[in-house]
Amino acid sequence: MDFSFLTPEHCQPWAELLATSFERTPLEMQLLLDWLQAGYRLIAFGAWDGSQLVAQYSCRLTPLHIPHRPEAAKVGMSINMAVHPDYRGRGLIKQLAPPVYEQVAALGGLAGVGFSNAQGVKVDQRSKSYGYQVVGKLDSTLIWIRHGLQSTPISLSENWPQVPFSPQAESQTHIHFDHTPQTLYHRFACHPFRQYQFGVWQEGDCVRGIVVYRLVRKNGVSGAALFAVYGDDLPQLLSGWARALCASGIRFIHVVTSQHSTLRPILPSIGPAVTLPYTRSPHYLTAKALKDTPAMLFDYPQWDCIGGDIL
Numbered sequence: 001m002d003f004s005f006l007t008p009e010h011c012q013p014w015a016e017l018l019a020t021s022f023e024r025t026p027l028e029m030q031l032l033l034d035w036l037q038a039g040y041r042l043i044a045f046g047a048w049d050g051s052q053l054v055a056q057y058s059c060r061l062t063p064l065h066i067p068h069r070p071e072a073a074k075v076g077m078s079i080n081m082a083v084h085p086d087y088r089g090r091g092l093i094k095q096l097a098p099p100v101y102e103q104v105a106a107l108g109g110l111a112g113v114g115f116s117n118a119q120g121v122k123v124d125q126r127s128k129s130y131g132y133q134v135v136g137k138l139d140s141t142l143i144w145i146r147h148g149l150q151s152t153p154i155s156l157s158e159n160w161p162q163v164p165f166s167p168q169a170e171s172q173t174h175i176h177f178d179h180t181p182q183t184l185y186h187r188f189a190c191h192p193f194r195q196y197q198f199g200v201w202q203e204g205d206c207v208r209g210i211v212v213y214r215l216v217r218k219n220g221v222s223g224a225a226l227f228a229v230y231g232d233d234l235p236q237l238l239s240g241w242a243r244a245l246c247a248s249g250i251r252f253i254h255v256v257t258s259q260h261s262t263l264r265p266i267l268p269s270i271g272p273a274v275t276l277p278y279t280r281s282p283h284y285l286t287a288k289a290l291k292d293t294p295a296m297l298f299d300y301p302q303w304d305c306i307g308g309d310i311l
Helices: 008-022 025-040 092-106 116-126 181-189 234-247 264-270
Strands: 004-007 042-050 052-065 072-082 109-118 132-137 137-144 155-157 197-203 206-216 219-232 254-259 273-275 286-291
Touching: 004 092, 008 025, 008 042, 008 052, 008 072, 025 181, 042 092, 052 092, 052 109, 072 092, 092 109, 109 116, 109 132, 116 286, 137 264, 155 234, 181 219, 197 234, 206 234, 206 254, 219 234, 234 264, 254 264
Parallel strands: 072 109, 219 254
Antiparallel strands: 004 042, 042 052, 052 072, 109 286, 132 286, 137 254, 137 273, 155 197, 197 206, 206 219
């Protein structure tokens, strides 16, 4: 078995491994790798059996707002770890992860951060050498849209707005992932196979707010899965978006957030909000300590996350 860092030159065997691991086509995974490498600093380490890539571990270097720091910190977000089915159970991830985090630290990263499902959390808890800890479980909330909401008009579109927009009003008192107009455009408008929709609050020649969502259907009822909200007046933005959804026949909104997200207190203003006690696909915020990792990264109430942060 040979080990090496992965580069764009390895995209074909890399895409084949991801396709096998995640039941996608090699073309989809090729497009995903192209998209990741175009928008992020991607750090990946792989295990080879001859010319076949049989396992890989990767992080994207991600800016993170930490309160009371003048500049955004850097963390490595764990994404798309994969082991070919024929090579599982050999502890390959334990061998692949350390070189990745050494590189993350060398580039100024303070920690590893990730979002795990229930199966991933079991791996984290069993493997002390892997080093990830569960920070907290994300809440799944259902909101039934209230009729007669009064708010500014919001347009619904399948296209990212072409006029200037700058994200504002993110909490300065909580930890959250930092974004720019360019990174938001790349994240939600350029993804190779996930199709998002947008609620746009435009005034004159500028955009005051954007809501990112996808249409869903549960038990025959039309709804919207909310992924991200950016604007200078979030209550007005959400109310206008919910009103526009209701006018188009959408009856509910589903959103995943951290328990202390600044979005949560606003949700009841657009309709009755219920935190679901059970979900078939729970997600957990996890973190891994590196050199000089602030202790507050492991304090769940400090975090402000929403579903769109899960890449």
